[in-house]
Amino acid sequence: xxxxxxSSRYLVKRxxxxxxxxxxxxxxxxxxxxxxxxxxxxxxxxxxxYDVKMKEKGDIPEGYSVxxxxxxxxxxxxxxxxxxxxxxYLCASSSPVEVGTETQYFGPxxxxxxx
Amino acid sequence: GEDVEQSLFLSVREGDSSxxxxxxxxxxxxxxxxxxxxxxxxxQLLTYIFSxxxxxxxxxxxxxxxxxxxxxxxxIADTQTGDSAIYFCAESPHGGATNKLIFGTGTLLAVQP
Numbered sequence: 001x002x003x004x005x006x007s008s009r010y011l012v013k014r015x016x017x018x019x020x021x022x023x024x025x026x027x028x029x030x031x032x033x034x035x036x037x038x039x040x041x042x043x044x045x046x047x048x049x050y051d052v053k054m055k056e057k058g059d060i061p062e063g064y065s066v067x068x069x070x071x072x073x074x075x076x077x078x079x080x081x082x083x084x085x086x087x088x089y090l091c092a093s094s095s096p097v098e099v100g101t102e103t104q105y106f107g108p109x110x111x112x113x114x115x
Numbered sequence: 116g117e118d119v120e121q122s123l124f125l126s127v128r129e130g131d132s133s134x135x136x137x138x139x140x141x142x143x144x145x146x147x148x149x150x151x152x153x154x155x156x157x158x159q160l161l162t163y164i165f166s167x168x169x170x171x172x173x174x175x176x177x178x179x180x181x182x183x184x185x186x187x188x189x190x191i192a193d194t195q196t197g198d199s200a201i202y203f204c205a206e207s208p209h210g211g212a213t214n215k216l217i218f219g220t221g222t223l224l225a226v227q228p
Binding site: 004031033035040041042043045048050058090092094096102103104105106107108109111 | 119123145146148150155156157158159160163203207214215216218219220221
């Protein structure tokens with residue numbers, strides 16, 4: 001089974017802090033994604049990466065950056081956390097060679113509270 | 116642009132059938148997906164259907180696809196309290212060329228005992 005893990009289930013940070021959210025997958029997937037989930041808005045794509053050191057902006061990249069130095073690890077960075085970044089953050093991975101090529105596998109999520 | 120719409124809430128009684136509906140906009144989507152999210156957890160893939168199929172059945176789950184109307188539904192037979200969750204449909208736009216999925220807002224299914 002594909003396993004996607006996220007470094008924290010819950011995080012509490014203060015406004016202005018730099019925040020790192022880590023995601024690791026163990027299935028050698030090329031594609032990795034960061035979403036945020038807010039009530040009534042569903043999942044919104046922040047950034048994705050289709051290879052090491054490659055990244056593409058999603059629908060809501062403002063206030064975020066990402067890093068992919070190794071294939072299995074994709075980090076989301078909040079350079080200066082703000083209260084409107086309080087949300088549930090979900091990481092996912094996929095491989096273009098799998099049946100159902102865009103099937104994404106999700107981590108358990110990180111619930112971030114910015115005070 | 117791409118958009119996926121779902122109703123926000125559905126309440127059913129245990130043992131009844133649940134039908135969750137979804138409409139999408141991109142007619143070139145190759146696969147359409149249903150994901151389930153239990154409280155406090157990530158999304159779990161339930162099932163998917165290839166765009167040239169009308170129906171797919173998997174135990175208690177039946178997926179119906181009306182490609183002409185761009186309408187997707189998920190039927191859960193004999194709904195149980197353990198089925199209470201948020202259900203997301205998703206499309207793969209542009210024939211899957213972007214490797215991205217577009218998710219709906221999710222439907223909260225509440226199963227009453």
